[in-house]
Amino acid sequence: xxxxxxxxxxxxxxxxxxxxxxxxxxxxxxxxxxxxxxxxxxxxxxxxxxxxxxxxxxxxxxxxxxxxxxxxxxxxxxxxxxxxxxxxxxxxxxxxxxxxxxxxxxxxxxxxxxxxxxxxxxxxxxxxxxxxxxxxxxxxxxxxxxxxxxxxxxxxxxxxxxxxxxxxxxxxxxxxxxxxxxxxxxxxxxxxxxxxxxxxxxxxxxxxxx
Amino acid sequence: xxxxxxxxxxxxxxxxxxxxxxxxxxxxxxxxxxxxxxxxxxxxxxxxxxxxxxxxxxxxxxxxxxxxxxxxxxxxxxxxxxxxxxxxxxxxxxxxxxxxxxxxxxxxxxxxxxxxxxxxxxxxxxxxxxxxxxxxxxxxxxxxxxxxxxxxxxxxx
Numbered sequence: 001x002x003x004x005x006x007x008x009x010x011x012x013x014x015x016x017x018x019x020x021x022x023x024x025x026x027x028x029x030x031x032x033x034x035x036x037x038x039x040x041x042x043x044x045x046x047x048x049x050x051x052x053x054x055x056x057x058x059x060x061x062x063x064x065x066x067x068x069x070x071x072x073x074x075x076x077x078x079x080x081x082x083x084x085x086x087x088x089x090x091x092x093x094x095x096x097x098x099x100x101x102x103x104x105x106x107x108x109x110x111x112x113x114x115x116x117x118x119x120x121x122x123x124x125x126x127x128x129x130x131x132x133x134x135x136x137x138x139x140x141x142x143x144x145x146x147x148x149x150x151x152x153x154x155x156x157x158x159x160x161x162x163x164x165x166x167x168x169x170x171x172x173x174x175x176x177x178x179x180x181x182x183x184x185x186x187x188x189x190x191x192x193x194x195x196x197x198x199x200x201x202x203x204x205x206x207x208x209x210x
Numbered sequence: 211x212x213x214x215x216x217x218x219x220x221x222x223x224x225x226x227x228x229x230x231x232x233x234x235x236x237x238x239x240x241x242x243x244x245x246x247x248x249x250x251x252x253x254x255x256x257x258x259x260x261x262x263x264x265x266x267x268x269x270x271x272x273x274x275x276x277x278x279x280x281x282x283x284x285x286x287x288x289x290x291x292x293x294x295x296x297x298x299x300x301x302x303x304x305x306x307x308x309x310x311x312x313x314x315x316x317x318x319x320x321x322x323x324x325x326x327x328x329x330x331x332x333x334x335x336x337x338x339x340x341x342x343x344x345x346x347x348x349x350x351x352x353x354x355x356x357x358x359x360x361x362x363x364x365x366x367x
Contacts, residue, residue: 001211003212006367008367009311014314015313018314022318026244026249026363030347033238096306098290100260101264135267137290163300164298170287
């Protein structure tokens with residue numbers, strides 16, 4: 001299947017396309033001999049969405065010093081608060097959200113994540129599995145932003161590349177996560193170190209870490 | 211699977227450097243026609259229901275663990291906690307069928323294209339050495355057989 005990673009059936013909200021993928025796979029059962037390895041030749045059609053996103057949040061005073069933890073934290077929490085109405089609209093429209101693996105509400109996720117801007121590991125985690133919880137919170141955070149951004153008129157069909165560029169290059173959340181990487185890339189906690197080095201910033205945006 | 215040419219160079223290099231497994235034989239079994247088969251989805255997207263136990267991560271991770279997704283699971287009750295950050299999730303956010311095509315299977319069963327849809331479906335956490343997953347895979351194969359499943363739709367992410 002020649003589809004981008006994360007979309008094994010090819011195209012969301014296109015039942016006919018998805019059915020062609022499934023039936024092509026099931027047809028392999030009718031082969032007289034095997035095993036068979038067959039290439040699926042139908043590509044996903046190009047997405048006709050916006051080339052760039054209009055951020056739901058526009059700060060009159062953007063983050064001027066990304067090493068200023070207090071300023072970065074404040075702008076991050078403000079961004080989440082201003083994003084929230086679009087997230088609520090998204091869940092209302094779609095009757096569904098993928099946010100929730102961490103068990104925290106978006107505002108709580110923001111408060112949790114900014115703790116990792118400090119060198120000290122958050123002391124509120126009693127199960128010592130804060131690295132794993134951090135990973136779940138980060139994925140919830142990204143889902144919250146994506147679902148919020150695509151709730152805006154004209155942005156529902158934004159492709160994954162446009163969303164990714166926006167999230168990692170234009171939001172305060174992206175700046176916070178890059179700062180967390182800088183803070184904890186040499187952490188003594190193995191799980192946290194592994195998460196921030198391998199499972200935080202996508203390879204496509206690795207240049208942000210240099 | 212995306213074309214290598216469409217991946218960032220680091221991801222492309224990582225995949226090209228993966229060691230390919232070697233198999234002793236080429237197993238092949240015949241079965242009923244597709245219209246008579248009972249189909250189950252096997253995903254590697256780290257899917258689970260909201261109330262399920264989370265997949266283990268980091269030093270305490272267990273290779274080959276999977277979660278059971280009953281056929282009557284609601285789309286809003288299925289979430290994804292895959293460890294990788296290198297693949298798109300916006301498709302899943304828009305439509306769960308692009309990762310977990312349960313609605314499509316139910317429609318195909320109603321149309322008589324497939325025999326029936328299994329009562330239970332399964333999701334592993336991908337990005338795991340397949341050899342470490344063999345015990346779990348064999349265990350799951352037995353469960354599928356007990357559920358009279360005759361077709362597994364393997365959906366990698």
